[in-house]
Amino acid sequence: MEEAKVKLVLNSVEVTASTSMTVAALLLREGVPSRRSISGEDRSPVCSMGVCMECRVWVDGRKVRSCLVECREGMEVRTDG
Amino acid sequence: MSRWDVVIVGGGIVGTASALWLSRAGFKVLLLERWALGCGATAEGMGHIMAAVDSPDLAQLTAYSQSLWKELQPSMPADCEWRSTGTFWAALDSDEMTVAESLSKEYENLGLPAEIWSGSEARQHEPILGERIAGGLHAPDDAVIYTTNACRWLADMAVKEGAEIRFAEVSFVAKNLVGLKGGEQMTADHVVVCAGARSPDLIENLMVEPRRGHLVITDRVSTPVHRQIIELGYLRKSHGMEGSSVALNVQPRATGQLLIGSSREFQGWSREIDHKTVSEMMKLTINYMPELARVSAMRIWTGFRPSVPDGKPIIGEHSSGVWVNAGHEGLGITNAVGSASILTSLMTEKRPQITAKAFDAGRLIHGRSKG
Numbered sequence: 273m274e275e276a277k278v279k280l281v282l283n284s285v286e287v288t289a290s291t292s293m294t295v296a297a298l299l300l301r302e303g304v305p306s307r308r309s310i311s312g313e314d315r316s317p318v319c320s321m322g323v324c325m326e327c328r329v330w331v332d333g334r335k336v337r338s339c340l341v342e343c344r345e346g347m348e349v350r351t352d353g
Numbered sequence: 354m355s356r357w358d359v360v361i362v363g364g365g366i367v368g369t370a371s372a373l374w375l376s377r378a379g380f381k382v383l384l385l386e387r388w389a390l391g392c393g394a395t396a397e398g399m400g401h402i403m404a405a406v407d408s409p410d411l412a413q414l415t416a417y418s419q420s421l422w423k424e425l426q427p428s429m430p431a432d433c434e435w436r437s438t439g440t441f442w443a444a445l446d447s448d449e450m451t452v453a454e455s456l457s458k459e460y461e462n463l464g465l466p467a468e469i470w471s472g473s474e475a476r477q478h479e480p481i482l483g484e485r486i487a488g489g490l491h492a493p494d495d496a497v498i499y500t501t502n503a504c505r506w507l508a509d510m511a512v513k514e515g516a517e518i519r520f521a522e523v524s525f526v527a528k529n530l531v532g533l534k535g536g537e538q539m540t541a542d543h544v545v546v547c548a549g550a551r552s553p554d555l556i557e558n559l560m561v562e563p564r565r566g567h568l569v570i571t572d573r574v575s576t577p578v579h580r581q582i583i584e585l586g587y588l589r590k591s592h593g594m595e596g597s598s599v600a601l602n603v604q605p606r607a608t609g610q611l612l613i614g615s616s617r618e619f620q621g622w623s624r625e626i627d628h629k630t631v632s633e634m635m636k637l638t639i640n641y642m643p644e645l646a647r648v649s650a651m652r653i654w655t656g657f658r659p660s661v662p663d664g665k666p667i668i669g670e671h672s673s674g675v676w677v678n679a680g681h682e683g684l685g686i687t688n689a690v691g692s693a694s695i696l697t698s699l700m701t702e703k704r705p706q707i708t709a710k711a712f713d714a715g716r717l718i719h720g721r722s723k724g
Binding site: 309310335 | 572573575607608609648649651652
């Protein structure tokens with residue numbers, strides 16, 4: 273698959289990425305935790321294969337496992353839930 | 354002379370509670386478990402410790418069991434995650450409110466607190482409930498525990514009382530005898546089968562069978578839920594024996610997630626997820642809690658309740674020296690302690706704290722005409 277540069281919005285900040293990256297990879301590159309536990313601990317992707325559920329984020333208003341979603345132009349990613 | 358006073362087969366919560374009570378009564382107990390403590394039906398359910406007040410026999414047993422859990426609770430380790438959630442029985446219309454009124458009298462007869470709430474009171478206490486809720490009944494004494502840790506804790510206490518635990522698979526039981534896979538045999542004055550829906554593998558014609566259920570765990574929800582919320586039709590549906598049924602049963606977890614049940618199906622031991630059933634469960638849940646339409650389900654799984662045709666457990670001597678404590682369906686966590694106490698009373702020929710006749714092992718045995 274051809275790789276393309278895309279712009280997307282991560283927590284209200286515009287970032288560039290590639291369509292060959294998952295959103296989880298983007299979070300790791302940017303050093304942004306994917307979620308926060310009920311006791312307030314930051315969490316990041318662990319398994320990168322859709323099992324551990326630690327990489328859940330909002331993508332365009334839907335809660336998804338970010339390791340299963342590739343970056344797309346205009347995507348809005350939020351990590352506040 | 355037998356090596357053991359009692360050999361218990363099955364290390365779920367019913368077996369470990371039985372091991373504790375029998376050890377405390379002075380029996381020399383060996384508990385046999387084939388895989389890991391609490392790895393079957395114990396691990397698969399919700400861990401709700403509840404009074405089931407609609408049938409007199411189960412009402413007595415659940416209320417007695419609840420009182421025993423309350424005695425244990427102060428010494429329970431934190432990892433058993435005891436939470437006094439209470440239960441809210443939700444009504445959708447005035448007919449169900451009438452059911453709530455009559456249930457509240459049953460609670461009163463058992464000496465348990467319960468309070469009728471109007472629709473607006475219900476929404477005030479549990480804002481996740483939607484406009485369709487006409488009200489319901491709040492039973493504050495019900496609680497939730499983390500089942501596998503509670504099971505392990507009961508086993509630890511039994512060991513402190515002198516019980517031994519061994520991991521081995523049993524191939525047969527007989528009067529004064531237990532045979533292990535591999536050929537080893539051991540003698541015991543009493544053998545107790547606490548193997549849930551697997552009990553008929555050891556006792557022919559025992560009428561316990563697996564009744565499958567689906568559970569769904571959600572992502573964290575933004576509106577906090579405080580109580581276990583169950584539809585008023587649940588008890589009727591759960592004690593009925595129709596092929597399959599779905600009833601609302603929602604439990605808040607300490608993590609802010611919701612555990613959503615419930616379904617009941619006879620499908621043998623097939624673990625396969627039936628997405629049509631899950632979809633029915635979700636539609637029902639959204640009918641009571643509309644905002645859950647926007648919440649993700651994280652995992653779905655199935656488990657198996659040990660089910661008996663008349664909806665009641667089997668607690669007692671099945672044949673000379675061979676005892677059964679099994680078939681608690683969806684109330685095994687609650688009733689583990691009460692049934693362990695009854696079993697111990699029967700074995701020591703003392704009068705049980707509550708009448709045990711309704712749970713007699715002989716009532717369902719093929720070819721016998723008791724009850």
